[in-house]
Amino acid sequence: MRRAVCPGSFDPIHNGHLEVIARAAGLFDEVIVAVSTNYAKKYRFSLEDRMEMARETLASLRGIIVEPMGEGLLAEYCRHRGVSAIVKGLRSSSDFDYELPMATMNRQLAGVETVFLPAEAHYVHLSSTLIKEVNVLGGDISDFVPKSVLKRLLAGEPPTEG
Ligand SMILES: O=C(O)c1ccc2[nH]nc(Br)c2c1
Numbered sequence: 001m002r003r004a005v006c007p008g009s010f011d012p013i014h015n016g017h018l019e020v021i022a023r024a025a026g027l028f029d030e031v032i033v034a035v036s037t038n039y040a041k042k043y044r045f046s047l048e049d050r051m052e053m054a055r056e057t058l059a060s061l062r063g064i065i066v067e068p069m070g071e072g073l074l075a076e077y078c079r080h081r082g083v084s085a086i087v088k089g090l091r092s093s094s095d096f097d098y099e100l101p102m103a104t105m106n107r108q109l110a111g112v113e114t115v116f117l118p119a120e121a122h123y124v125h126l127s128s129t130l131i132k133e134v135n136v137l138g139g140d141i142s143d144f145v146p147k148s149v150l151k152r153l154l155a156g157e158p159p160t161e162g
C-alpha cells in the first residue's frame with residue numbers, strides 16, 4: 001500500500017491545494033493531508049478549523065486522511081507514518097528553488113522521495129496568503145476557494161494562534 005503526505009498550513013485550503021491533493025490521490029493508495037502547527041506563526045484559522053475545512057472539501061475523495069503534522073521534522077513524521085513520498089504542488093521556478101533543498105534533505109534523512117506536481121495553469125497565482133489579503137480588502141475570492149471556506153472567510157473570525 002503506497003502512502004503519500006501533502007504537508008501544509010492550509011490556512012485556509014484553496015482550489016489550488018485541492019487540485020494537487022486530488023491528483024496525488026490518483027497516484028497513491030492513501031494521501032495524508034498533514035496540517036502543520038508552528039507556534040511561532042500566527043494563523044488566520046485554528047488547527048481544528050483548518051483540518052475541518054480540509055476534511056469537508058475533500059470528503060468526496062477516497063483514501064484521504066487529514067491529521068495534524070505536529071511540530072517536528074517532516075522526515076521524522078514520514079518515517080513514523082510509513083510514508084513513501086511527499087507530494088507538493090509547484091507554481092513557479094521559485095517554488096522549485098525553495099523546495100529542492102528540502103526534498104534532498106528529506107531523502108537523506110529518511111529515504112522519503114518528493115513528488116512535484118505542476119499546479120494547474122489557472123491556479124499558479126493562488127496562495128492562502130494572497131487569498132486572505134484580497135478577502136480582507138473586500139475583493140471577490142469566490143473563484144479561488146470552495147463555498148464552505150468562503151463562508152468562513154466572509155464570517156471574518158478574528159485571527160487566532162496556532
Ligand atoms: O498550505 C501550505 O502551506 C502549502 C504550502 C506548499 C504547498 N505545496 N503543495 C501544497 Br498542496 C502546499 C501547501
Ligand SMILES: O=C(O)c1ccc2[nH]nc(Br)c2c1
Nearest residue numbers: 016017089090091119127128
Ligand atoms: O497556498 C500556498 O501558500 C501555496 C504555496 C505553494 C504551493 N505550491 N503548490 C501549491 Br497548490 C501551493 C500553494
